[in-house]
Amino acid sequence: MRLRARPEQKSDIDISPLIDMVFILLIFFMVSTTFVKDMKIDIERPGAGSAERASTKSLRINIDSSSTILIDGNPVRPWMVQSRVRDYLEGAGEGSVLVITDRRVPAETLVEVVDQCRLAGASDVGVATEKEAG
Numbered sequence: 001m002r003l004r005a006r007p008e009q010k011s012d013i014d015i016s017p018l019i020d021m022v023f024i025l026l027i028f029f030m031v032s033t034t035f036v037k038d039m040k041i042d043i044e045r046p047g048a049g050s051a052e053r054a055s056t057k058s059l060r061i062n063i064d065s066s067s068t069i070l071i072d073g074n075p076v077r078p079w080m081v082q083s084r085v086r087d088y089l090e091g092a093g094e095g096s097v098l099v100i101t102d103r104r105v106p107a108e109t110l111v112e113v114v115d116q117c118r119l120a121g122a123s124d125v126g127v128a129t130e131k132e133a134g
């Protein structure tokens with residue numbers, strides 16, 4: 001009996017499907033990630049022990065150290081907050097508002113803004129703290 005010598009077969013691994021899947025996953029995660037734009041305002045947030053993360057879809061109202069109220073980057077007067085929040089809630093359907101305030105803002109200003117938001121129909125009004133990332 002004679003043994004035949006078989007020619008060796010090349011065993012190559014085709015990684016092109018793997019590369020395709022990596023790119024598809026990369027595109028999926030890039031599209032599904034939400035980006036939150038914070039205002040370019042120097043704000044020292046107050047601290048709180050019971051802080052929780054806020055929804056990224058909530059309306060953000062900024063109050064800087066000089067008690068200037070900003071909604072979507074536009075300065076507004078305290079009596080205009082209610083109408084602006086009401087307009088936002090009618091269009092968005094989301095009932096949450098996040099007030100980002102400096103720790104040096106008088107409590108009177110903060111309470112007035114929160115009160116105007118509640119009068120506008122916001123179901124959830126929160127105040128951002130140091131622990132909140134977003």
